[in-house]
Amino acid sequence: MNSKRSYSNRSFLSGPLLVENLKRFWLGSVLAFIGYFLIVCMPILTLREAFQINNVLTGTYIPAALWAAGVPVVAALLIFRYLHQQSSAAIVHSMPLSRKQLYHTNFLSGAFLCLAPVLLVGVFLLLLRVIGGPVLPEDPSMGMPMTDVFTYGSILRFIVGLTMMTVIVYVISMLAAVLVGTSLMQALLSGILLVVFSGLILIVNGFGTLFLFGYSMPDSLAKLALYLCPVAGILADNRWVVLLGYLAAALVLYLVGYMLYQRRKMERATDTLTFDFSKPIVKYLLTFCGMSAFGFLFILITNEEKNRPMFFLGCALGALVTYVAVEMLIQKRFKIRGFVKGFGLFAIAAVILFAGYQFDVLGFEKSVPEAAEVAGIRADLVNYYLDETPWQGTSEDLWIRDEGLNEAATDLHKSIVSAKADLQEIDRSKRTDTVNFVYKMKNGRVLRRNYELPAGWLSESAEYKNMVETRAYKAAQYPVMDWESAATMKVDAVSVMPCNDFDAGLYGKYPQTLTDKGQFEELLKALQQDLEDLTIEGMKEDRPELLNVEFRMPGSPRAELTPADIQAEIDAGGFYSGHYQYREVRVTEAFDRTIALLKEWGIYDAVVLRSEDVHHLEVVLRTGSEEEGYEDSSVATLTDPAQIQQILETGLTGYDGERYYEVTVFAKDYPEESSYWLYLPEEVAPEFIRNAAGS
Amino acid sequence: MIELKNVTKTFDGFLALDGLDMHVKKGSIYGLVGVNGSGKTTLIKHLTGVFRADSGEVLVGGEPAFDNVAIHQKMTYIADDLYFFSMYDLKGVAAYYRKLYPGWSDERYREMVKRFGLPERKKLSKFSKGMQKQAAFILAMSAMPEVLVLDEPIDGLDPLIRRMVIRDIVEDVAEREMTVLVSSHNLKDMEGLCDCIGIISKGKMLLERDLDDLKSDVHKVQAVFPEGVRAPLEGMNVLFGEKRGSVELYIIRGDGERIENQFRAAGPVVFDLLPMTLEEVFIYETGGDRDEFKEILF
Numbered sequence: 001m002n003s004k005r006s007y008s009n010r011s012f013l014s015g016p017l018l019v020e021n022l023k024r025f026w027l028g029s030v031l032a033f034i035g036y037f038l039i040v041c042m043p044i045l046t047l048r049e050a051f052q053i054n055n056v057l058t059g060t061y062i063p064a065a066l067w068a069a070g071v072p073v074v075a076a077l078l079i080f081r082y083l084h085q086q087s088s089a090a091i092v093h094s095m096p097l098s099r100k101q102l103y104h105t106n107f108l109s110g111a112f113l114c115l116a117p118v119l120l121v122g123v124f125l126l127l128l129r130v131i132g133g134p135v136l137p138e139d140p141s142m143g144m145p146m147t148d149v150f151t152y153g154s155i156l157r158f159i160v161g162l163t164m165m166t167v168i169v170y171v172i173s174m175l176a177a178v179l180v181g182t183s184l185m186q187a188l189l190s191g192i193l194l195v196v197f198s199g200l201i202l203i204v205n206g207f208g209t210l211f212l213f214g215y216s217m218p219d220s221l222a223k224l225a226l227y228l229c230p231v232a233g234i235l236a237d238n239r240w241v242v243l244l245g246y247l248a249a250a251l252v253l254y255l256v257g258y259m260l261y262q263r264r265k266m267e268r269a270t271d272t273l274t275f276d277f278s279k280p281i282v283k284y285l286l287t288f289c290g291m292s293a294f295g296f297l298f299i300l301i302t303n304e305e306k307n308r309p310m311f312f313l314g315c316a317l318g319a320l321v322t323y324v325a326v327e328m329l330i331q332k333r334f335k336i337r338g339f340v341k342g343f344g345l346f347a348i349a350a351v352i353l354f355a356g357y358q359f360d361v362l363g364f365e366k367s368v369p370e371a372a373e374v375a376g377i378r379a380d381l382v383n384y385y386l387d388e389t390p391w392q393g394t395s396e397d398l399w400i401r402d403e404g405l406n407e408a409a410t411d412l413h414k415s416i417v418s419a420k421a422d423l424q425e426i427d428r429s430k431r432t433d434t435v436n437f438v439y440k441m442k443n444g445r446v447l448r449r450n451y452e453l454p455a456g457w458l459s460e461s462a463e464y465k466n467m468v469e470t471r472a473y474k475a476a477q478y479p480v481m482d483w484e485s486a487a488t489m490k491v492d493a494v495s496v497m498p499c500n501d502f503d504a505g506l507y508g509k510y511p512q513t514l515t516d517k518g519q520f521e522e523l524l525k526a527l528q529q530d531l532e533d534l535t536i537e538g539m540k541e542d543r544p545e546l547l548n549v550e551f552r553m554p555g556s557p558r559a560e561l562t563p564a565d566i567q568a569e570i571d572a573g574g575f576y577s578g579h580y581q582y583r584e585v586r587v588t589e590a591f592d593r594t595i596a597l598l599k600e601w602g603i604y605d606a607v608v609l610r611s612e613d614v615h616h617l618e619v620v621l622r623t624g625s626e627e628e629g630y631e632d633s634s635v636a637t638l639t640d641p642a643q644i645q646q647i648l649e650t651g652l653t654g655y656d657g658e659r660y661y662e663v664t665v666f667a668k669d670y671p672e673e674s675s676y677w678l679y680l681p682e683e684v685a686p687e688f689i690r691n692a693a694g695s
Numbered sequence: 696m697i698e699l700k701n702v703t704k705t706f707d708g709f710l711a712l713d714g715l716d717m718h719v720k721k722g723s724i725y726g727l728v729g730v731n732g733s734g735k736t737t738l739i740k741h742l743t744g745v746f747r748a749d750s751g752e753v754l755v756g757g758e759p760a761f762d763n764v765a766i767h768q769k770m771t772y773i774a775d776d777l778y779f780f781s782m783y784d785l786k787g788v789a790a791y792y793r794k795l796y797p798g799w800s801d802e803r804y805r806e807m808v809k810r811f812g813l814p815e816r817k818k819l820s821k822f823s824k825g826m827q828k829q830a831a832f833i834l835a836m837s838a839m840p841e842v843l844v845l846d847e848p849i850d851g852l853d854p855l856i857r858r859m860v861i862r863d864i865v866e867d868v869a870e871r872e873m874t875v876l877v878s879s880h881n882l883k884d885m886e887g888l889c890d891c892i893g894i895i896s897k898g899k900m901l902l903e904r905d906l907d908d909l910k911s912d913v914h915k916v917q918a919v920f921p922e923g924v925r926a927p928l929e930g931m932n933v934l935f936g937e938k939r940g941s942v943e944l945y946i947i948r949g950d951g952e953r954i955e956n957q958f959r960a961a962g963p964v965v966f967d968l969l970p971m972t973l974e975e976v977f978i979y980e981t982g983g984d985r986d987e988f989k990e991i992l993f
Contacts, residue, residue: 016794024780087778094743094774096767096795266745267706 013108014101021109025078032071033117039063041124050137050149057154062235068165069231072114073190076173077183079110084183089269103261107174107254114166122159129155161238168230168250169194175257178264179278181271185329189282194229196285201225203292210299210306211357213365213420216436216450272330279330287323287346294318312354319343319350365420368413369439369447371406375399378438399440402472412463413437416451423453431455431656455656465536474531477539480551480583481531486520493552494520496598498607501544501653502676507613507667512603519601523549526593527585538590542652544678545586546595547607553581589649611644615671618664619680621693625658635661636692646686651678661685661693696721696842696874697742702751704737704898711737713898714751719891722872724864726889728882734898735878736775739846742876743772755842768797771835775847777827779819785830786815789837796838804837810859825852832860836867843867845877849884861888886973894977906973913976914954916945919965927961934979946971946979 040061043052055061082088092102134148169190176189202225208215227233230246260275268274273282298314299307323343327336356362376399416423416435426432435458437449458464467473475481483489497511498504514520527549587594598604617638624630638644647663661680667673680689697719704712712734719725729735740746741753744760744767753760760766779788785808793799808815811829813822819830828848835843843864849857865888867873879885885892893903913934919941920926926943928936931954935946942965947954951968958966 016791019794020780020791024782085778087774087776090740090743090745090774090776091772091778093745094740094767094770094772096764098762098764101764265747266740 012100012104014097014105017097017101017105018109021079021106022113025075025109025113028075028078029113029116032067032075032114033120035067035071036064036117036121037124039067040121041128044125044128044150048132048135050135053135054149057149057158058238064162065165065231065235068118068162069169069194071117072110072166072170073173073187075110075114076170076177076190077186079106080174080177080186081183083177083264083266084181084186084269086267086269089266093266099262099264100258103174103258107171110170110174111167114170115163118159118162118166121162122155125155125159126152157238157240160243161234164243164246164250165231165234168246168253171250171253171257172230175253175260178257178260179274181268181274185272192286194231196289197228198225198232199289200285201228203289206292206296207357208364210308210311211354212360213424214417214437214449214451215364216448218446218448220446272332283323283326283330283342284346286326287319288350290322290325291315291319291350294321308358315350315354319346366417367447368417369410369441371403371410373441373443374406374410374439375442376401376440377405377409378436378440400472400476402470405467405470405472408463408467408470408473409437409439412461412467413449415461415463416453419457423451423457426452426454431654433458459536459540468536468539469534471532474534478527478531478585480524480585481528483524483528486524486551487517489551490553491517491520491524491551492554494523495548495550495552496603496607497548497550499544499547499609502609502665504607504609506670506673506675507609507665508669509607509609509613512606514603520551523594523597524551526597527587527591530587530591530593531585534590538588540588542654543588544651544653545588546591547587547598547604549585549587549594551583553583609648609665609676611641611648613668614644614648615639615666615668617644617647618666619689619692620662620664621659622662623659626656632662633693635689643686643688647678647680647689650684650686651680652684653679655679655681657681661689696723696756697725697876698752698754698757699738699741700752700754702738702741702748702753704741704746704749711898712741712748712751715895715898715900717893717900718903719874719876721874722868723891724868724875724877724889726882726885726892727876727878727895728885728892729878729880729895731880733895735880735895736846737898738895739772739844739876739878743767743770743844768795769841770844771796771838771840771842772844773828773831773835773846773848777824777831779827779830782818782820784816784818785813785833788819788830788834789815792834792838796840798839798841800837800839803839804833807833807836807863811856825856828852829856829860832863836863839871841871841873843873843875845875847878847880849879864888882974882977892973892977909976910971910973911951913946913948913971913979914951915969915971915975916947916954916958917965917967917969918943918945918958918963920961920963924961924963927957931957946975 040056044056056064082092093099097105129150129152132150135150136148172193173186173190176193177186180186180189201221205217205221205225208217226236227242227245230249233242234246264274273279292315294317295311295315297318298310299305302310304310320343323346324336324339327339327342328334331337360366378399412435433453433455435451435453437447437451439447441447471481486494494514495511496514498509504510514523589595595604598607619635619638620632621635622630622632638647648665651663659682663678663680664674665676665678680686682690697717699715699717702712702715703710715734715738717727717738727735727738737746741748742755742760744762747761755763755766755770758766789804793801811833813826813830813833819827822830829852832848848860852860864873864875868875877885877888882892889906891903891905892909894901918926920943926936926945928945928947932948933945934948935944937944955966955968
């Protein structure tokens, strides 16, 4: 009996090939499902904990992502293996199957084999949800919403995320299969394609950090690096728009792979690379990566972040080793041809690149915007002195739009750039300060610079003082400055809390909560006036704060909840950090009005550490350094209240000089215990200490 | 049926096919002969649509062969370097071929499996090389192709099986007008199988001849003449001649009857018009001492 089936050139797919692929590789699909089941389903099934489920379903579960990346790579290896042997390539392409049918059918069958387990996992999770019902967090303190984490929506998004990850990795592996002539190279190239573009961005970023004073990785570049690695991109962000973006990218790569498959020369089976155009690309790309990796490795070995001679030495060695290795792989011979010309070209290009960085030919370092060109400046401008909690507003709120601040910030920026020679070489074993300039320019561009400066330089900078004392800057750090009243901000509680630097309870200091709304307003006004007058000295972090004032307000309601819903939830005993927001003000000796008010209310003494709360102080003289070790010598044990008070009022929270006094504060009621230390540099230490030390 | 016109193919600077021409008539068995590396397999892979020519045309039934499903449905190919999907047995591959080749005949398949005595359920990877060749032959023939392409098919087959294979091919050529292209590095393999021969060397077709024409045109004459009588060679195209004692041997191109008449008229004591082997025909036809021929002849 003769078969009458016929498949023309026009059809995209070959039914027989599809069925054959499924018959040949179904076991792989089963193994993939077992893997998914163990990685995804078992933890949910056995533990059924909200934290675990949330961890898995929010797409941040690395084992599932790695499995979802590994399965399609292996599937593509198996399905396209025929391309990598002369005999199989010849037989398969002599059969009544067009290249179009082979490519599309192999995609479809591979995708089906990879995705069937994912879909089965999805069905299993849905069944689990139907049977088991919702899962709520066990403990409110976990910081999770007290809502169901095992929703149909979260299951769907998780499965779609895995699906997208599988599809794009499979398409990339298909592209690799077409580009290379051996299965080993396919596996290697699949891995390389998945990370190389992100890696290039990180390398360029590393060069910037190494060579350019003030370089800071732009947010856009960091995001690009993340998204260019699809596994990491989907892992970090599985929003629908992102998944659609990857779908579009997969489609483009699929079409590129198809066009290449149509042009692939089957005689190139067993060659390392099957297209001549890809040889210089792969060769120089990998040499560049190898060069950079060795360069950074040499820096790591020397443990000196900016050791450029070692970096160049590593680069030279890395480039040579990688170039020779890649050429041997491509040419499939030990004695490679065209070394002098090929490597010479790369070496010249590398020298030009590094010379460009070294001499900053693009003028990056000197590029400081004029104040008139600046639209706004990021609120987290300077990570120095202030320990504000991260801003919780919208991204637009992060931009401070104030001409005075623009002027002051660009002045400071210019002063840093002009002092480059003094600031570039810093001792990282000692404390450093960081200034992070992020400008939103009027043309929409974002300009970012980051400077790590020697400790002390900023505090002596007139430009810095000028900047931090602008009202706009202070208002960004202390949002309470702009509050009309506590009532309009719906403040429902105010806490006056002891200093953050010690175990206050040990010294008999406890938070005091105000409930009188009249007191809220009075305290706010006092704080606002103190903040208006606040100078850089009052902001300094090297002295422990006296106390903290914390305003509590209802948080921004979640979209699906009305304020009444939130209140009902709180009343029912629920807790969700998002239900409240807090604004804290760090109160130092400079806050005269606030201190006077708290004293008047009898709160001040209950929270501020005084000599009466201290049993005694032990003072030791510490000399030496972190590298060479310290030597301590006992100086004095102080019990005199006046001396204790003087030290409490002058001691610093830390000091990294090579000679200073360390003071241990022992609690009055627990004279054997201490959790508080102050530090006195020679120039700050009272005379009686210096005398006791004999200096 | 098969036509290659000025086909050129280069592999990394190496000229594998150099303006090659070939013509295979429908219903003929064409022997493609050449030393290893002469370009036989490259030519075949163009014909079977695996390779794309750098220039020139590769036509089967008047249509380009590359990536042409319609042609591949009518053509089967047995490679020198056989390949089967791993884990597959003969029955499994047959099931796949049944779906791919519209002309597939279960009847032919069952008959051949029985005749060759191959186990259907044994994995093909466990077969010996000879058994794999038989399996490939069964599959190729069961697809009832219009064109059968065989690359070095005789290697690894014992004489009995070889005879069966040749018989099957000849029968299909006679009954269905199947066109066969068979390659070998040795002319002796082509003896009794081909009706047309093409000799390829360094990517070029050195000559293409119809064997009937070739054989009927060249003759081997052995004769003994009385003393003083010379062989009547006037007007004859003598390719070769020698005398061993009283016996004279000549290879003469021309009409056999005329040669015989002319010799007999001279009154030979002994006269024989001897059959020639394919090898002998080629030796004398081509001069035989050219390097390109030595390896395929001896």
